[in-house]
Amino acid sequence: METKVHTKLNQLAATAICGNDISSSVLYVSALAIAFAGQYAWITLLIVSVVLFLFRKIYGEVVGALPLNGGAYNALLNTTSKLMASFAATLTLLSYMATAVISANEAIHYLHHLITAMPIILATIALLSVFAILTIGGIKESAVVAIVIFLFHLASLAVLSGFIIYFLSQSGIGQFFENWNLSAPQGSIKTAIFLGFAASMLGVSGFESSANFVEEQEKGVFPKTLRNMWIVVSVINPLMAIFALALFTLPVLQGQAFQNTLLTEMGSYVGGNWIANLISVDAFLVLSGAVLTSFVGVSGLLERMTLDRILPPFFLKKNSRGSSYRIIIMFLALSISVLLITNGNVGLLAGVYTISFLSVMILFGIGNILLKVRRKQLPRPEKATWISVLLAIAAVTLALIGNITMVPKEDAPSNLSVFLEYFIPAIIFIVVMLNRIILLNFLLNVIHSIFDPIRSLVLRIDKRIKATINKINSQEFVFFTKGDNIATLNKVMLYITKNEHTKKLKIVLALGKDDVIPKNLPQEIDFLDREYPEIKIEFIVEKGTFNPELIKALSKKWNIPINFMFIGSPSDKFPYKIQELGGVRLII
Template sequence: LVLSGAVLTSYVGVTGLVERITLDRIFPAFLLKKNRRGSSYRIIILFFLLCASILFITHGEVEVLAGVYTISFLSVMGLFAMGNILLKIKRSRLPRPERASWGSVFLAIIAVLVALFGNIIKEPPPGEPYNIAIFAEYFLPTIVFIWIMLNRIMLLDGLLHFIEIIFVPILKLVNAIDKKILETIDKIQSQEFVFFTRGDNLANLNKVLLYIKNNEHTRKIKIVHVASEEDKAVIEKLERDLEFLNREYPEIDIEFVKLKGKFGPELIRKLSKEWNIPINFMFIGSPGDRFPYSIEELGGVRLII
């Protein structure tokens, strides 16, 4: 009956105590959550689970429960006495309604220690653990948790330093590999292609860019117009069409080149050497019947439309 009363009244005390400790940033802030009635329901639920776990561990043995409760109660009484000594030393001028003499304080400490020692060495019922063993199962994890909360900045700094020691070399390796891969991709995509046009319509030019986009690992192309005499109308039309295609294919760098001369194998070889572009990266549309050269004579130029 005494234990039941102590547990029930402890629900009142533990709520205020845990709220105070949480406000001091020793316990996690999620414990301060309240319901509509203003009750700290999370603290109450956790305390209920704590009490139920003690009942489960002790198998409902009242004598063992009483022993655990006694050790807890006497420990608190001992802390009161220690607190009184600290007040006498650190805050001797602090006003207080009652003053205990040094002798009475030490007598109280001795009495608490004797009572604690008696409960610790007391033989438990057959098959049950010692009171101090059950007390330690709760006390030690609580102390460790509080120590972690009080030193969490130091521990987090240490964790960050540990992560840097372990993972920074790996991160450097990953970044180096990533950089190398990107450089390889850039190198592959930096290869320019050439398309020779006589003044193809927009649809044919669009087919060329679609072919480049879907089939070639590049993002650069020269659209080359070769004519013996400059035809302003054709040039202007090509410029308008390519300006439109530039907007439609922003991922492809389109360069328009106007050349005066005669299209043929010699020009192809000259441009290949001058621009450092292999001939097989040069394209033309399907030639007509009047085209003076065979495809073989062009040295490997590819047909794509």
């Protein structure tokens, strides 16, 4: 059979798919960093850039040595236990789920500014469904859409930056220095930078996505996607924070109105409504691109988990375009259910989103360490130094601690509590799947302890009934033929199948000295033997004349009572009366 070869993704396509996710962070991470770190927000975003630079080598080494889909799951699967790998996979799945729902909902909110009559929940479901269908259509087709969105996003940010630079060249950057000279938020510079860094790490969500579909990329593309994503995050996020601090006062920036629409407000301030509308459209598109990233990434991850028999093989079914459509449909259903459960208040998913992807990054770093220790001989195109790995893990761990310990808004649950609400059921399912043999054996033992006594009784009854049936069916029957045609013989078979209990029939032809076997008779009997597989037909030729003595002799020889022997209706020329044959039965 001819195998269909699927086109691999080039650098631009692969970068666009994962880049839409990580670059969409510019829409919220600058405002978030300013909310916690104030005038030091751009510093925290630069620190994030340094941490991400360390992770470039970490990801490059692990995926270079193990170029398979699955990201942290793949790294841990090949260096530690399947349980630990599944733990990482569960975190990755939750991260993708939260990313898909939050990004889709936020995208619709941006579009809602332009189309106010649009229903938020239904439009979000529609957007999720569109990208699910697009992913089912194939990764190549998905990549085309991702490229268009990515390039439009970069162009929109370039236009916004151009207007801001022109505006600042006219008005000056005095506002930036006024904000800089304000007292440190959070009570101290250290606390402000720590909390700002913890919040700013949200801006690198999506960096792990490329590792989850590395098998779909051309050779040598993966490290380039890491480089490109790092450049985008390192330039755009700190730059937008600096621009914001140069345009507005710190109290205004930390107000609730600017938290979700900072770039739109900046665009409106420096260029009017059309720039604000451009950014709103861009936000809708790039957040939609983040939804696409989630579908592509989760497809590669869950397909790998299914191949490793952690998930049921049901999910491995592919369509003609090579897409695991059952995985995509399942993820779509999960995302929609989460949206409906939260009733569109996706802020509840922030804890899941934050803790999940930061934990995945930590586990990837641990996977790198285990790869160095346990898989030294594996060739790899690049290596991360021990100090860089330990520094990167420590930095992300601090960010994770910061996000867990952040004081939530009034009446809002903590990040950790929301995360656990989703994580615990997911990991229980995975643990059940990993230990399903043990659990099934336990269930069997319980069933056996209850039903074995009944089963033994049933088996004894069953055995006796079968023995009785076999004894009845073991009785052989005999039909004496005169060389009848197949139609007559078929009537014999119909009579026996309807009226007698047997598995074997002897068809006997008595041949006188000068008689010969009818030409077609053996073939016809062989045909009937095939047509009635439940009865074994044996064709026997006996030398001699058909008479009462022959009947008695064969009955004694085969131990078959004469009343189990049949003949057809004799003609007028038959020399014996029926009663002289000893009880032979007429059946036709």
